[in-house]
Amino acid sequence: MANHKSAIKRIKQTVKRTERNKHDRSNLRTFIKRVREAVAAKDQAAAQAALASAIPVIDGAATKGIIHTSNASRNVSRLTKLVNTLA
Known part of the structure; x- marks a missing residue:
């Protein structure tokens, strides 16, 4: 267990x-x-x-650092490609 006040706060x-x-x-x-x-x-x-509702969520996750920017870009690209196969 942490002994310093600052270490307890960081935990x-x-x-x-x-x-x-x-x-x-x-x-x-x-x-x-x-x-x-x-x-x-x-x-x-x-x-x-x-x-349309997923793209802002993906971009937001990249901005917050939850996923990498390249990962977000790849997800958006692949999903867009997938949706365009229906057209």
């Missing part, structure tokens, strides 16, 4: 940050899954709507 901060990041990462995966499910159901309108 508390880390726990709080980890919980927040876990929630955001889970939310990100949910939005990506919604796009993939709409494409699997061959529902073009729903897929485009899901993609």
Whole structure:
């Protein structure tokens, strides 16, 4: 266990940050899954709507450092490509 006041504070901060990041990462995966499910159901309108709502979530996760910028870019690119296969 930490002995210094500052170390105890850092542990508390880390726990709080980890919980927040876990929630955001889970939310990100949910939005990506919604796009993939709409494409699997061959529902073009729903897929485009899901993609439009997923892109800001993906970009936000990259901005917050939850995922790498390249990872976000790759996800957006692949999902867009996937949705365009329905057209």
